[in-house]
Amino acid sequence: MSRNDDATPARPEWPLYEVFVRGKRGLNHVHVGSLHAPDATMALHNARNLYTRRNEGVSIWVVLAEDVTASSPDEKDPYFEPSGDKVYRHPTFYPIPEDVPHI
Structure with a gap:
């Protein structure tokens, strides 16, 4: 019996998930890769x-890739440049009292 690809229904593509892992010694989650899965629970297990x-x-x-919004590295200069002239956002702008051990 031969297989007729035209008669075979197309299998829907599983959504793409981005995977972030926090290591034992890390304080933040780091992007480690991507995978396809039918749902978030299966994406987490995989x-x-x-x-x-x-x-x-x-x-x-695990985050659906379509839900991630990111800036483009090509636009880094115009995108981040406006914050350069706002010195008040840096802690060096404010005097630190001597009784404060660290910031």
């Missing part, structure tokens, strides 16, 4: 199996 095989993670985030 991310655990794929990206934390050596027990190096303490927390995993």
Whole structure:
């Protein structure tokens, strides 16, 4: 029996998830890769199996790639330039009292 590709219904593409893992010694989550999964629960399980095989993670985030909004590296100069002239946003602008141990 031959297979007729035209008669076979197209399988829907699983959505793409971006995976972020927080390591045992890390304070933040780091993007480690991407994967396709039918839903967020399966994406979380697959991310655990794929990206934390050596027990190096303490927390995993999976985010639908279509929900991530990011600036373009090509636009970094005009995008971040406006903050350069706002010195008051830097802690060096304010005097630090001597009784404050650290900031």
